[in-house]
Amino acid sequence: MSNTAGSILNPRTSTYEFSGVKGATLITLGLPLLVIILNQLIRPDYYIKGFFENFEFEQLFYNIKPISYYIFHNGRIWCYYILWFVILAILDVILPGYTMYGVALRDGSKLKYNINGVSISIFLIMVVVYRWKLTNGEMPELQFLYNNHIDICLTTILFSFLLSTIVYITSFFPTTKSENNKKGERILAVGGNSGNVIYDWFIGRELNPRLGPLDIKLFCELRPGMLLWLLINLSCLHHYYLQNNGKINDSLLLINVLQGFYIFDGVLNEEGCLTMIDITTDGFGFMLAFGDLALVPFTYSLQARYLSCSPVTLGFVKCSLIIFAMVMGYYIFHSANKQKSDFRQGKLDDMECIQTKRGTKLLCDGWWKTSQHINYLGDWLISLSWCLTTWFQTPLTYYYSLYFGILLLHRQTRDEHKCRNKYGKDWEIYEKKVPYKIIPYVY
Template sequence: MSKLNPVTKHMEFGGITGVLSITFGLPLLLIAFHQLINDDYQTTLFTNFDLEKILTFKKPLLDICLDAQIWTYYLLWFCGLAVLDVILPGYYKEGVELRDGSKLTYLINGISISSFLLIVLASRFVTTEGALPELQFLYSHILEFTVISILFSFAFSTFIYLFSFIKLRTPNKLSNDERNEKILAAGGNTGNVIYDWFIGRELNPRFGPLDVKLFCELRPGMLLWLLLNLSCMHHQWLTLGRVTDSMILLNVMQSIYIFDGVLNEDGVLTMMDVTTDGFGYMLCFGDLSLVPFSYSVQARYLALNEVTLGLPLTLAILVLGVTSFYIFKASNNEKSAFRQGEKPHLKYIKTERGTNLLVDSWWGVSQHPNYLGDWLYSLTWCLSTGFGNPINYYYSLYFGSLLLHRQQRDEVKCREKYGKDWEKYEKQVPYKIVPYVY
C-alpha cells in the first residue's frame, strides 16, 4: 500500500456487527414508517397498534422490488439530474487540499438546477390546472419508491466500491496536477470488504465531470424530499379542498432548508462528508433513501391528519425557526469567510501544522454552534405537526444523535491531528455544542 493511502486500523460504528445492523436496520425502518402512517392505516404506537396491518402490504414485496415502471421513473430521475448537473451553467470552485497536495474543482450550478426544476413544476401546474398527475403518482407510490431507492443504494454503492479498485483517477478540470493515483478515504481502507463497502473506500469517486459524492449529497435525495413534501400538500388540497397552516409552515421551512443546501453547495466542500468520509453505502443510502423518505414523514402525517396550529402557535414556531436558522447560517458563513481570509480580525490559535483554529465570535461560544442551530431548526419541523404522533419527532431525535456522533468523530480526528494545540483550543472553547450544557 502506498504512503498516500495508509491502511485503516480503526473501525467505527462497533465494527462489522454495527455496520451490518445499520445496513439492514435502517431500510427496514423506512419501510416501517410507511406501514405506520399511510392512507389505509396509521398508529400512534400507543393506540390503534395492529401488527397484522403493519405487516400487510398491498403488493408482495418481491413484486415491488421488480416493478419495472418505478425502476424506470427512478432511474430517469437519477440519471436526468446527473446530466443536468454536468451540462447546466455555473461556476467552478476548488475544494480543500487533499493528501497529495492537489485540489479538486467542482462545478457549482445549484441555481441553474433549482430554476430548471421550478420552471418545470410551474409549467405543469399551469397546464394541468393544479391537478399534477406526477405528484399524485409519487404520493400513491411512496412505498414503491422507498424500496427501489434502497435497492438502488445497495447496487450503486457496490458499483462504487468495485470502481475504487481502478487505480487511475479522473482528470481534474482546470488543474495541471498530473498525479493519477486515487486517494482512498482515511477511514475506509481496512481491507475488510463489508466495512470498506459501508464506509466508502474511495474519497472522491468521479465519472468524467460528475463528482458522485457532491451530486448525491445535494441532488437526487434532497430534491426528491421537496417533491414528496409537495405531493403531500397536493394530496391534502385534493382531499380537504384546502391546505392547513401546519402543512404550509412545514413546507416553507423545509423548502428553505432544501434550497439553502442546493443553492449554497460550495459550503458543503469543507464539510466532513466531502473532505473526510469515503463514498460508500453509508453516504449513498443516507443521501438517496434516508433523506427523502424519513425527512418527509411529517408531511406525510399532515397529509392524513388535519392539524390547525392557529396564528399564535404558528408565529411561535416561526420565530424559533428563524432564530435557529440564523444561528446555523451565521456561524457557517463566519467560518467559511474566515477560512477564505475575509475576517482576519477574528481570534484564532495558530497550530504547528500551519492551520488556524477559530476561537472567536460564534466559534468562541462552542465548538459547533452550527450544529445547535441546525438541530433547533429541525425541531421546528416536528413541532409543526403538533403532538398527535411521536413518530413525527423521529427526525429531531435521529438528527441530534447524528450530530453528536459527528462531533465525537471530529473531536477524535482533531485530537490526533493537532495534539497539544487541540488541548489549548479546548481550554478556550470548552463547550462542544450547547453553551454551558455540553
C-alpha cells in the first residue's frame, strides 16, 4: 500500500464536507431512497396529480422487492446494464478522437485523454436509426427500458455502490511508476484522504482512478448516465407514440429536443470537463458514482417520464416561452464560460482583472463583473426550462430545478471557501469588485 500519513504527495484531509462521516452516511442512505421514491411517484399505473392531492403512502414502495432480489435474482437486467457499461467503456477507448492533457497533477504529470465525443454521438445515432428501421419503429429495447424502469433504476444504484467500493479498494495499491512518480503512489484527492473508511469511500479517495487508458471518472461523468438519460427520454416519447397510433405530443417532443441538445452538447464538448472541479479536485467515490450513474438518468428524466403518463399540449406560445428560457440560459452559460476560457488563454488581455500574489489573475469584467458565477445562473435557467415542459400539472416535476439550485449553491460556497484560502487579501479585493455571487443584484 502506497500512501502514508506523512506523504507529501498525498497530504491528509484536514477539513470535512457534508458534516463529515454522519453527513456522508445520511446522504448515502437517503439519496438512493429519494431517487426510488421520486420514480415510484411517476408510473403509468400511478402518478401524482396537482399538489399531491392523490398521494398514497403505500404507493412509495409498491411492487418493490427485497434488496436481495435485486442483488441475486435480477440477472437479466444486471447483464444488460454491465453490457451497456462495458461496451461504452470499450468505445470510449477505441473510437477515434484527438488527444488532450488534463491539468498538472501534484506530481507534475498530466493525464492523457482521448476526446471522442463526436465519434460516440455519431455511433449512438446510427445504432438508434438502424434499430428503428430494422424493427419498423417497434424498438423493443426502448419498450424494455420503459417497462422495467424501476428495476433498472435499482440496478444502477447497486452498481454505484459496487463501483465506488472497487475504486476505493484499488486506491490502496501502487500504480505504474513514472519519471514524475517514482514510488508508484496513486494521487489521492485532497478531500478524500481522511483515513476514515466511510467518509473516504463516499467522497472519493483516489483523484483519477484509471483502468488502463480508461479514465473512470470522466467516463462516468459523460457516458453511461448521460446517454441512459437520453434513452429513457426516448423511451417515454416512443411509448406515447405506440400508445397513440403514431401521434407525437408537443411537450414530450420538446423535452426530448431540449434535453437531447444539452446531452449531446456535453458529450461533444467533453474537453471542457477537464478543468471542472469534478475532475481536477474531487475524488471518485460514491458521491460522484451515484450522481453520474443513477441520480442523473433517473431524476433528470422525470419530466419526460411524467409527460408519458400525463401528457399536456403546450401550443405555440408556451413552447416559444420555454425555448426562449432555454436559449437565454444556454447563451449566458456558454458565452460566460467561453469568455473566461479565452481570458485564461491570453486572448482577452484588455479585460479588467485583479493580479494576485500567486501570479494568477481574477477576471472582473464582461460577464464576470455581473456576478462571481454568472454561468451558474445560465445553467439554472436551462433546468427551469425543462421543468416548464410539464407546465403546472404538479410541483413534483420541478424537483430538478430545486435540486440543481441547491447543488449550485453548494458548489459556489465550496469554491468561495477554496478561493478565500488560496488568494487571501486578493480575494477580498475581488469580492468588493464583484459582490454578487450568482444572481446579479439579488444574491
